[in-house]
Amino acid sequence: MDKKAKARWLKQLHQWHWVSSALCLVCMVLFSVTGITLNHAAQIDGEPKVEELTATLPEPLLAALNRQDQGALPQSLRDWLSQDLDIGVDGREAEWSGQEVYLAMPRAGGDAWLAIDRSSGEVLYENTDRGWIAFLNDLHKGRDTGTVWRWFIDIFAVATLLFAFTGLALMFLHARRRPATWPVTALGLVLPWLLIAFFMH
Incomplete structure (x- = not known):
């Protein structure tokens, strides 16, 4: 590769490399730290906080509930849950049976569920x-x-791949002046497979 072409490639690769690194920086730190916390989940104590709540549905709302047997909860019931009990259900699909209506509300870092007895109107709510x-x-x-x-x-993963591959291309262009480039790269490729082969059961 002649010097002018190499200079053009270097300029372009440096630009893509720093842009992708800037886009990925915060997320790479976040995903690296959470990789450690996930790997040591058993050693990191976390006491879940559980909130329980019971109430009784007003008769008009129970009647509106019993006129329905699929889909999301009636809007009037959702408004009552939000205003009176501070429970937001956001039009989620419920599970309907003859005895009760059950609503699962999982979320990142926690979980919640709501059950309504269709005969008595008893409302049970638990938030973790x-x-x-x-x-x-x-x-x-x-x-x-x-x-x-x-x-x-997914977009972050693509940006990270771009960061990695532009880094590889830059290593290729600088490899002549840095003889340790390919041995170190080969070590990074082989080491995980050696660990898998000899230390994983």
């Missing part, structure tokens, strides 16, 4: 908060984080 570490771990895994966050993880 597992703390910030659990929240960040769930962001790492994409667990109960929604479609937008899962798309974000």
